Amino acid sequence: xxxxxxxxxxxxGPILSVEHLExxxxxxxxxxxxxxxxxxxxxxxxxxxxxxxxTTTLRALMGILGKRRGSIRFDGVQTIALPSRRIAxxxxxxxxxxxxxxxxxxxxxxxxxxxxxxxxxxxVEQIYTLFPNLRERAGSPGTKLxxxxxxxxxxxxxxxxxxxxxxxxxxxxxxxPVIVQQIGxxxxxxxxxxxxxxxxxxxxxxAQTVADKHVVIEQGRAVDTIANADFEASLGKITTYLxx
Amino acid sequence: xxxxxGVPLQALFGQLxxxxxxxxxxxxxxxxxxxxxGLLNNINFAxxxxxxxxxxxxxxxxxxxxxxxxxxxILAPLLVGLFGIVLERVLISRLYRLDHLYGFLLxxxxxxxxxxxxxxxxxxxxxxxxxxxxxxxxxxxxFMFLPNYRVFVIVASLAVCLSVWLxxxxxxxxxxxxxxxxxxxxxAAFGVNVPLLLTLTYGGGVALAAFAGVLAAPIYSVNPNMGxxxxxxxxxxxxxxxxxxxxxxxxxxxxxxxxxxxxKVFYPEGSATVIYxxxxxxxxxxxxxxxxRTN
Ligand SMILES: Nc1ncnc2c1ncn2[C@@H]1O[C@H](COP(=O)(O)OP(=O)(O)OP(=O)(O)O)[C@@H](O)[C@H]1O
Ligand SMILES: [Mg+2]
Numbered sequence: 130x131x132x133x134x135x136x137x138x139x140x141x142g143p144i145l146s147v148e149h150l151e152x153x154x155x156x157x158x159x160x161x162x163x164x165x166x167x168x169x170x171x172x173x174x175x176x177x178x179x180x181x182x183x184t185t186t187l188r189a190l191m192g193i194l195g196k197r198r199g200s201i202r203f204d205g206v207q208t209i210a211l212p213s214r215r216i217a218x219x220x221x222x223x224x225x226x227x228x229x230x231x232x233x234x235x236x237x238x239x240x241x242x243x244x245x246x247x248x249x250x251x252x253v254e255q256i257y258t259l260f261p262n263l264r265e266r267a268g269s270p271g272t273k274l275x276x277x278x279x280x281x282x283x284x285x286x287x288x289x290x291x292x293x294x295x296x297x298x299x300x301x302x303x304x305x306p307v308i309v310q311q312i313g314x315x316x317x318x319x320x321x322x323x324x325x326x327x328x329x330x331x332x333x334x335x336a337q338t339v340a341d342k343h344v345v346i347e348q349g350r351a352v353d354t355i356a357n358a359d360f361e362a363s364l365g366k367i368t369t370y371l372x373x
Numbered sequence: 374x375x376x377x378x379g380v381p382l383q384a385l386f387g388q389l390x391x392x393x394x395x396x397x398x399x400x401x402x403x404x405x406x407x408x409x410x411g412l413l414n415n416i417n418f419a420x421x422x423x424x425x426x427x428x429x430x431x432x433x434x435x436x437x438x439x440x441x442x443x444x445x446x447i448l449a450p451l452l453v454g455l456f457g458i459v460l461e462r463v464l465i466s467r468l469y470r471l472d473h474l475y476g477f478l479l480x481x482x483x484x485x486x487x488x489x490x491x492x493x494x495x496x497x498x499x500x501x502x503x504x505x506x507x508x509x510x511x512x513x514x515x516f517m518f519l520p521n522y523r524v525f526v527i528v529a530s531l532a533v534c535l536s537v538w539l540x541x542x543x544x545x546x547x548x549x550x551x552x553x554x555x556x557x558x559x560x561a562a563f564g565v566n567v568p569l570l571l572t573l574t575y576g577g578g579v580a581l582a583a584f585a586g587v588l589a590a591p592i593y594s595v596n597p598n599m600g601x602x603x604x605x606x607x608x609x610x611x612x613x614x615x616x617x618x619x620x621x622x623x624x625x626x627x628x629x630x631x632x633x634x635x636x637k638v639f640y641p642e643g644s645a646t647v648i649y650x651x652x653x654x655x656x657x658x659x660x661x662x663x664x665x666r667t668n
Contacts, residue, residue: 191562217564229559233551241545242552243563290563 143202144169144294144325145190150199152182152189152349159185161349162199167294172316172326174336177346178372183329184226186346187296190327191223192216203294220247222292226299226329228283230271237267239282243290250291259315260285277308284315294325301335313338333367345370380638386517388634394523394592396630397530398585398603403610403622404534405581408541411554411617412574415465415476421604422487423579426453427586428595429491432502442505442591449587450580457579461572469571484600491597499594526588533584534623541619550574554617609652615665625663 143166152160160182167173175183188194190201192213201208208216217223222243231239240253240263257264260281266274274282280300287295297316301309309332316339319326330336336343337360345353347370355363377385402424409417430449434440440448460483468475504522511520541547553560553570561567586600593599610629614621629648637644655663 193558193562213558213561214564214566217562223559223562225559225562229556231552231555233555234548238545238548242548242560244565246564 141169143167144204145327146200146202147186147190148200150186150189150201151197152185152194153196154185155195159349160189160197163189163346163349163351165344165351165354167325167327168341169325170320170323171341172320172328172339174328174330174333174340174343175346176330176333176336176343176367176371178370179331181346182349183346184298185349187223187225187298187327187329190216190296191221217243217290217292218246220292220294222287222290222295224280224283224287224295224297224300226302228279230274230279230282232270232272234271235267236263236269236271236274236278236282239271240267240286240289243286245289245291247291247293249293251285251288253289256285256288259288259318277304277311280304280308280312284312288319293323294327295319296327298329299331300328301330301332309335331371333371333373343367378639382516385638388638389631390517390519390523390634391637392631392634393527393627394630395633396627397527398589398626399607399610399630400534400623400626401530401581401585401588402603402607403614403626404537404619405578405585406607406611407614407617407619407622408537408550408581409575409578410611411619412550413461413465413469413476413571414473415468415575416473416480417575417578418477418480418604419460419484419487420480420578420582420607421600421602422484423453423457423582423600424586424589424603425491425597425600426456426487427583428502428590428593428599429495429586429597430583431587431590432500432595435502442587445587445590446584450583453583453586454576454580458572458576460579461575465575466568466571484604488597488601495597497597499596502590502595504591522591526592529588530585533581537581538619538623606648609648611662613648613652613655613662615662618662618664621662621664 145167148164150160150163151158163182163186165173175186177183185194189197192208192211197209199209203216203221204219206219208219231242234242240256262278263281263285266278271279271282284297284300300312304312313335316326316328320339328336328340337357340357342357343355343360344351345355353370355367376382402420406417406420409415427449430452431442431445434445434448464479465476468479508522508525511518541550549560549565549570553565553567557567589599610625611622613629614625629651632651633644633647636647659665
């Protein structure tokens with residue numbers, strides 16, 4: 130840990146640095162070398178077609194993927210071999226693609242479940258201010274919430290933990306346009322507040338509005354990086370990558 | 374009125390009381406099994422042996438340390454629970470990545486070993502354990518004699534089942550347990566020490582078995598085989614209630630104890646098999662059990 134502090138204070142380099150990341154489900158290799166950096170305070174998206182390995186990359190970062198190889202440095206700590214709970218305790222928060230709301234827990238219990246890992250997380254009132262729906266639904270079972278409310282809950286509970294770097298897997302998937310807008314505003318607000326975000330997003334138009342750069346994932350590899358400033362200029366390339 | 378359908382009221386109430394007592398043990402034992410199964414996905418076949426160890430712990434505390442029933446009620450679950458924690462850490466935790474069947478075989482083997490150890494040291498005839506002085510005697514009701522200790526067993530088991538249910542459903546620790554039952558990987562990804570949660574849960578389930586064992590000591594004699602006799606019925610209770618359902622195991626435990634008692638009154642020949650008949654019917658109609666969730 131002293132090493133971690135040193136790296137941070139001497140060289141304010143990337144908060145997250147992924148190199149040659151490989152990952153497997155059972156015997157099947159899905160990640161074949163993913164490399165990218167995230168600077169503190171940046172919003173970085175992972176773009177790519179269905180099945181490209183975006184979710185798997187986040188799972189590997191979070192330590193949930195059974196077998197992984199390569200290098201992941203988070204906040205100065207090598208995490209490739211750490212168990213999931215230790216990685217979370219370093220201040221990395223995870224909002225999974227399927228949202229991961231617990232059916233047997235009330236909305237409030239879901240909100241309180243992730244333990245605080247760092248000082249400075251939002252308190253419950255602040256989360257309710259951000260997502261007023263959650264206050265009204267506090268007593269209902271988590272899975273009785275609408276898709277949008279579940280997504281708010283999944284994001285809100287991570288903001289409570291004090292994690293300052295957040296992995297967000299398709300937060301707008303299947304949601305109504307007004308909710309997509311609300312989530313978009315939230316992400317912009319978080320960025321303004323200095324959070325670092327790795328965002329998986331199919332909707333590249335949405336991604337463009339919030340991101341600093343885009344990492345293109347193709348068949349388990351990071352094949353390109355596009356600065357958001359070059360987004361319009363690279364539109365042809367991007368649509369080819371995404372096959373849209 | 375002294376008889377119903379030709380059955381003397383005295384016999385009826387006697388069997389109902391007996392059914393309620395048996396039901397109390399079924400409930401506490403199946404509650405422990407259900408909690409362990411829910412979180413660890415492990416069918417703890419050593420549960421009966423751990424119940425037996427609770428009774429023996431009470432006997433040993435009395436005979437080797439001079440500590441009576443009330444001490445045993447607290448210390449035996451702690452000691453046997455601790456034993457369960459060691460067991461989970463050293464052996465059972467190594468099998469989580471494998472099929473359920475391995476955990477089942479391991480705990481089945483452990484049950485036989487434990488039973489064998491106690492048999493070779495204490496024989497099979499059973500050791501007497503006296504009812505605590507405070508609970509000796511009973512109430513003479515118009516239609517039956519109600520022993521105080523039996524009332525205590527029913528009240529104590531109800532209190533324990535209710536406390537455990539509240540702890541699981543209404544506390545934050547219980548929320549961790551419920552969440553980890555649903556999706557342990559995600560709970561770990563939030564920074565929770567899930568392996569520790571599993572160990573403590575197993576220890577807690579085992580402690581419940583031992584608690585039931587202490588309660589049983591003054592009623593049934595303390596016997597190495599006492600667990601093997603009851604655990605098969607308890608498994609049937611768990612299956613009927615719905616594997617892993619907390620509420621289901623408790624309610625089914627008491628209900629089946631009563632059904633068994635009533636069967637003894639009205640159709641004694643069927644009393645040994647009635648639970649298995651019910652199990653078969655429930656499995657036919659509702660394979661996930663009465664309170665089970667179908668996925
Ligand atoms: N649990 C699993 N077991 C085995 N293979 C899996 C599993 N989950 C995903 N895969 C495979 O791994 C590859 C990458 O999947 P991943 O979920 O990471 O893609 P993705 O980029 O997130 O796609 P999407 O945009 O559809 O969410 C796919 O080929 C998928 O079939
Ligand atoms: Mg995905």
